[in-house]
Amino acid sequence: MGDGRAGNSSSKPEWLEQYDVIGKIGEGTYGLVFLAKIKANRSKSIAIKKFKQSKDGDGVSPTAIREIMLLREISHENVVKLVNVHINHADMSLYLAFDYAEHDLYEIIRHHRDKVNQAINPYTVKSILWQLLNGLNYLHSNWIVHRDLKPSNILVMGDGEEHGVVKIADFGLARIYQAPLKPLHENGVVVTIWYRAPELLLGAKHYTSAVDMWAVGCIFAELLTLKPLFQGQEVKGTPNPFQLDQLDKIFKVLGHPTPEKWPMLVHLPHWQTDLQHIQGHTYNNAGLYNVIHLSPKNAAYDLLSKMLEYDPKKRLTAAEALDHEYFRHEPLAGCNSLVPPQPGDKVVNYPTRPVDTATDIEGTISLQPSQPISSGNNMPGGMAGQHVMQNRSMPRPMAMVGMQRTQPPPGIPAYNLASQAAMGGGVNPGGVPMQRGVAPQPQQQQQGRRKDPGMGMTGYPPQQRSRRF
Numbered sequence: 001m002g003d004g005r006a007g008n009s010s011s012k013p014e015w016l017e018q019y020d021v022i023g024k025i026g027e028g029t030y031g032l033v034f035l036a037k038i039k040a041n042r043s044k045s046i047a048i049k050k051f052k053q054s055k056d057g058d059g060v061s062p063t064a065i066r067e068i069m070l071l072r073e074i075s076h077e078n079v080v081k082l083v084n085v086h087i088n089h090a091d092m093s094l095y096l097a098f099d100y101a102e103h104d105l106y107e108i109i110r111h112h113r114d115k116v117n118q119a120i121n122p123y124t125v126k127s128i129l130w131q132l133l134n135g136l137n138y139l140h141s142n143w144i145v146h147r148d149l150k151p152s153n154i155l156v157m158g159d160g161e162e163h164g165v166v167k168i169a170d171f172g173l174a175r176i177y178q179a180p181l182k183p184l185h186e187n188g189v190v191v192t193i194w195y196r197a198p199e200l201l202l203g204a205k206h207y208t209s210a211v212d213m214w215a216v217g218c219i220f221a222e223l224l225t226l227k228p229l230f231q232g233q234e235v236k237g238t239p240n241p242f243q244l245d246q247l248d249k250i251f252k253v254l255g256h257p258t259p260e261k262w263p264m265l266v267h268l269p270h271w272q273t274d275l276q277h278i279q280g281h282t283y284n285n286a287g288l289y290n291v292i293h294l295s296p297k298n299a300a301y302d303l304l305s306k307m308l309e310y311d312p313k314k315r316l317t318a319a320e321a322l323d324h325e326y327f328r329h330e331p332l333a334g335c336n337s338l339v340p341p342q343p344g345d346k347v348v349n350y351p352t353r354p355v356d357t358a359t360d361i362e363g364t365i366s367l368q369p370s371q372p373i374s375s376g377n378n379m380p381g382g383m384a385g386q387h388v389m390q391n392r393s394m395p396r397p398m399a400m401v402g403m404q405r406t407q408p409p410p411g412i413p414a415y416n417l418a419s420q421a422a423m424g425g426g427v428n429p430g431g432v433p434m435q436r437g438v439a440p441q442p443q444q445q446q447q448g449r450r451k452d453p454g455m456g457m458t459g460y461p462p463q464q465r466s467r468r469f
């Protein structure tokens with residue numbers, strides 16, 4: 001971890017000297033994200049996430065720092081790598097440096113919906129979903145619940161060795177967002193509730209891995225239709241306001257939950273207190289198939305409906321989802337989700353991330369007028385003129401295992417599984433050699449903090465293991 005001492009010649013924190021910061025690429029609830037190059041290796045791009053100070057200005061707690069340091073042990077090909085942690089001791093502000101990914105699902109979906117007006121090809125949808133589940137299975141097996149999965153947190157690597165590989169971002173950060181790093185809703189940043197599980201909307205106090213699976217279901221549906229599945233209006237307030245509109249959107253598609261199908265329902269705080277709101281409405285069940293336009297006999301429909309099970313205990317786990325028949329049907333999932341293996345299939349060129357060069361990483365001054373650049377690697381400094389940044393923090397119109405797979409799906413070469421990463425290499429269906437050595441071996445994963453006592457870890461755990469915590 002870098003310390004925050006200022007260098008001799010400038011007021012820049014010393015740790016910042018190792019990077020060339022190119023500009024701001026995004027803004028979320030808790031901070032700004034910057035694209036940077038490592039000076040010692042300019043081919044390497046990094047995304048530096050700068051956490052906003054809480055209003056109290058009380059910086060990062062020791063607990064948060066411990067949590068973050070533990071996140072550094074997480075290593076899986078479908079989880080974005082936390083490469084460095086920096087703290088400015090002067091104000092205890094926090095900077096996390098991650099491997100950079102050129103694309104994310106928010107932009108990919110938006111590109112298909114608004115720019116090319118074309119569905120995402122079935123190979124890409126399946127490959128993205130498989131890799132997302134693979135990363136999530138790893139996180140869940142290491143006792144990490146993401147809590148905030150949504151399209152902008154699902155990254156896809158651009159050109160390079162890992163082209164088209166899906167990476168989950170922002171995992172584990174929910175734990176450090178607790179005070180004193182509070183969400184800054186007042187700053188105009190909108191927190192989306194579209195991917196929030198019904199048990200949370202109804203006031204459940206505990207996050208379980210099932211909340212992530214609900215979000216994956218919503219994301220899967222959005223990949224298929226290019227529209228958010230449940231687009232509710234958020235009610236602001238703390239600590240856990242009743243989100244009637246979001247529930248209404250869900251009930252309109254899936255019908256009312258019933259205590260018969262979901263026995264714990266009656267014990268949820270809002271089910272009790274907001275009885276008249278919830279039960280006053282009658283929902284003529286539109287049926288998921290009307291929204292998704294798939295036959296209930298279709299394997300994709302079957303998988304989706306099992307992810308959108310109301311009762312979190314009955315909801316599919318990531319491990320179970322990976323074994324669903326959908327992944328055994330053609331087209332088979334591949335490592336390069338963006339390049340279909342069939343030579344005739346169209347490859348979509350997604351735009352690179354816009355970079356705002358006007359915002360300084362220290363967040364206070366404007367360095368120069370906004371300059372249109374991208375993060376491409378084709379010019380010295382890795383810049384190529386392309387487009388200017390839009391503010392994605394504005395209200396949006398839509399807004400990790402001892403890698404426990406014993407068998408890859410038919411289209412995924414074994415080396416892409418963490419459990420088999422050390423076994424050797426190969427070429428993915430898109431013909432691009434995958435980066436090796438990024439995935440942990442089972443032994444390495446044992447060193448992780450959140451152990452699944454059931455994993456055993458000496459060999460591979462039983463397939464289909466269902467995990468709820």
Ligand SMILES: Nc1ncnc2c1ncn2[C@@H]1O[C@H](COP(=O)(O)OP(=O)(O)OP(=O)(O)O)[C@@H](O)[C@H]1O
Pocket residue numbers: 025026027028029030031032033047049080098099100101102103104148152153155169170190191392
């Ligand atoms: N490692 C990364 N490489 C490239 N872009 C990233 C990386 N991590 C995050 N981003 C992008 O930065 C932007 C802001 O991300 P951030 O996680 O701060 O906010 P968010 O996910 O949009 O919203 P929130 O913080 O409310 O969850 C998003 O567009 C995200 O895709």
